[in-house]
Amino acid sequence: MDIQIAFFQALSDPTRLRIVEAMKLGECAVGDLVERVDIRQSGVSRHLRILHEAGVVSMRPEGQRRIYALRPEPFAELDAWARGYRRLWEGRLDRFGAELARRHAADAADPGETDQ
Numbered sequence: 001m002d003i004q005i006a007f008f009q010a011l012s013d014p015t016r017l018r019i020v021e022a023m024k025l026g027e028c029a030v031g032d033l034v035e036r037v038d039i040r041q042s043g044v045s046r047h048l049r050i051l052h053e054a055g056v057v058s059m060r061p062e063g064q065r066r067i068y069a070l071r072p073e074p075f076a077e078l079d080a081w082a083r084g085y086r087r088l089w090e091g092r093l094d095r096f097g098a099e100l101a102r103r104h105a106a107d108a109a110d111p112g113e114t115d116q
Helices: 002-011 014-022 030-037 041-053 072-109
Strands: 057-062 065-070
Touching: 002 014, 002 072, 014 030, 014 041, 030 041, 030 065, 041 057, 041 065
Parallel strands: none
Antiparallel strands: 057 065
């Protein structure tokens, strides 16, 4: 649960969310992200540090540049967490749909009856 909290906290900032969205296509250098999200280099670097500390991105040096990439693990954990809620809601919606179908069938069988 702590990993999910750090993940959500890191992505709760709109700028960091934009940076993550910009990184969906693959690895990026800081300069690439500066161009994609239209934020100064110092701001992008600060947000990348926060994302790195939260485990959302990895960094590898390449000469003078730092190359950042999204880490798959926190996104897989988020998917697993959401899957539990998805199953909960799908079950409820299935029961709701079955009840609506039952009521529709009952109304069709007795067209003279109206709800008041």
